[in-house]
Amino acid sequence: xxQVKQNSPSLSVQEGRISILNCDYTNSMFDxxxxxxxxxxxxxxxxxxxxxxxxxxxxxxxxVFLNKSAKHLSLHIVPSQPGDSAVYFCATTGGFKTIFGAGxxxxxxx
Amino acid sequence: xxxxxxxxRHKVTETGTPVTLRCHQTENHRYMYWYRQDPGHxxxxxxxxxxxxxxxxxxxxxxxxxxxxxxxxxxxxxxxxTSSQTSVxxxxxxxxxxxxxxxxGPGTRLTVT
Numbered sequence: 001x002x003q004v005k006q007n008s009p010s011l012s013v014q015e016g017r018i019s020i021l022n023c024d025y026t027n028s029m030f031d032x033x034x035x036x037x038x039x040x041x042x043x044x045x046x047x048x049x050x051x052x053x054x055x056x057x058x059x060x061x062x063x064v065f066l067n068k069s070a071k072h073l074s075l076h077i078v079p080s081q082p083g084d085s086a087v088y089f090c091a092t093t094g095g096f097k098t099i100f101g102a103g104x105x106x107x108x109x110x
Numbered sequence: 111x112x113x114x115x116x117x118x119r120h121k122v123t124e125t126g127t128p129v130t131l132r133c134h135q136t137e138n139h140r141y142m143y144w145y146r147q148d149p150g151h152x153x154x155x156x157x158x159x160x161x162x163x164x165x166x167x168x169x170x171x172x173x174x175x176x177x178x179x180x181x182x183x184x185x186x187x188x189x190x191x192t193s194s195q196t197s198v199x200x201x202x203x204x205x206x207x208x209x210x211x212x213x214x215g216p217g218t219r220l221t222v223t
Contacts, residue, residue, distance in 0.1 A: 004152075006152075034211055041216070041217070042216055042217070043114075043200050043202075043214030043215050043216050043217055044153070044200070044214050045213075045214070046211035046212070046213070049211065089152055089153065091153075093210075096141070096158050096160065096166070097155055097158075097168065097169075098143075098155070098212060100145075100152035100153040100154070101152050102150050102151055102152040103152050
């Protein structure tokens with residue numbers, strides 16, 4: 001029973017357009033969320049996070065939106081670049097344990 | 111760069127053999143983690159450590175044990191490897207235990223034949 005769900009295994013976007021990656025969670029007690037990016041043969045790297053006291057957090061081309069009532073968060077990448085092609089994991093954390101979604105593979109076409 | 115290395119980076123072993131994976135960090139962070147990554151499952155926590163000789167189980171700990179005798183080293187042992195343990199294993203550290211992001215090592219690809 002996945003507590004953090006990324007329902008789209010893959011997404012293909014044209015360079016320069018917006019990429020939107022989605023994530024749903026099941027437990028309304030979750031209150032801190034993160035996005036990680038992973039290239040092949042490397043470990044994941046932290047990208048951006050958001051606390052439940054906010055509904056938006058922005059860092060350069062990356063923005064995360066949180067809709068608590070829908071238990072949904074999304075990562076927007078604008079404009080998308082070929083170097084953004086990677087697997088993106090959403091995650092929630094509390095205490096020692098971080099729960100990851102299954103990941104979405106993003107392809108940005110030049 | 112959080113100074114995390116993993117060894118070996120690749121390993122092929124036979125069913126029933128013991129295997130130990132090593133994670134080494136250079137910055138003396140207190141919290142260390144072992145994950146496995148499998149298609150369709152993302153990253154799943156195997157074990158974690160909150161200090162020297164202080165460890166606890168994660169969600170997929172069966173068949174795995176860990177040890178941490180020094181701050182900088184966190185060892186993951188498969189006592190008797192099975193084919194279901196074929197996976198990519200990642201070590202991670204975090205600065206704090208709460209809402210801190212984790213920093214990951216480069217991973218170890220383990221194949222059990």
